[in-house]
Amino acid sequence: MNPTPVPFSALFTRQNGSTLREKVCAMLREAMASATLPAGTRLPSSRLLASDLSLSRVTVEAAYSQLESEGYLSRKSGRGTFVAISPSVSQNRHRPASAAPQLSARGGQMVAGGGCNDPLFPHAFAAGSPDLRAFPQPLWRRLTQQRLRSDSTSLMQYGDPLGLPDLRQAVAHYLAQSRGVRCSADQVMILTSSQQALQM
Numbered sequence: 001m002n003p004t005p006v007p008f009s010a011l012f013t014r015q016n017g018s019t020l021r022e023k024v025c026a027m028l029r030e031a032m033a034s035a036t037l038p039a040g041t042r043l044p045s046s047r048l049l050a051s052d053l054s055l056s057r058v059t060v061e062a063a064y065s066q067l068e069s070e071g072y073l074s075r076k077s078g079r080g081t082f083v084a085i086s087p088s089v090s091q092n093r094h095r096p097a098s099a100a101p102q103l104s105a106r107g108g109q110m111v112a113g114g115g116c117n118d119p120l121f122p123h124a125f126a127a128g129s130p131d132l133r134a135f136p137q138p139l140w141r142r143l144t145q146q147r148l149r150s151d152s153t154s155l156m157q158y159g160d161p162l163g164l165p166d167l168r169q170a171v172a173h174y175l176a177q178s179r180g181v182r183c184s185a186d187q188v189m190i191l192t193s194s195q196q197a198l199q200m
Helices: 008-013 020-033 046-053 057-069 087-093 105-112 137-155 165-179 194-199
Strands: 073-076 080-083
Touching: 008 020, 008 046, 020 057, 046 057, 057 073
Parallel strands: none
Antiparallel strands: 073 080
16 A cells, blocks of 8 residues: 555644654554554655654654564565554554453463472472472571570671671682682672572
8 A cells, every 4th residue: 555644743743752762653553543544554764754753764763663563563675664453453452451361271270379389299300499308407497596596686687788798708718618719708799599690
């Protein structure tokens, strides 16, 4: 289809958006939702639309690229940019779902179990599931109680964000002895989990 005469400048001036790119995207979405730009319509080139709206071509190119990634537009090399969806589809994109999504059997099990279930018995080589039977719980309990009796107030407050200085010193000493790594306690950071380390 040939470019349809559309009052882009009038549509553009009434759009809200924090950036010019967002205003261009909102303008084109509105034109598609109202069937002003039906599916298959060829849009003006980014250079022409930028000239009509007194914008830079880079801004219009960014808007076209975003709408293409969202499925609104189809860009064909040497032919132009085309509307890829019908008004009913574009309206449904902003309409909240009326029915809850249907989950698979596995998805239902994950929701019912809160997404994480510890195995009743440890499996060999299972990541994140150590054999807790080997953990020295009586010793851990005794040392924890001893530490709470001697310094319970400071343990309930915020500590050093890099970790307990004594623990960092012990880790640096261990690394020097067992791994030959030369480092100081200031170069050691204690994290709460491997997941926190990966996120950082």
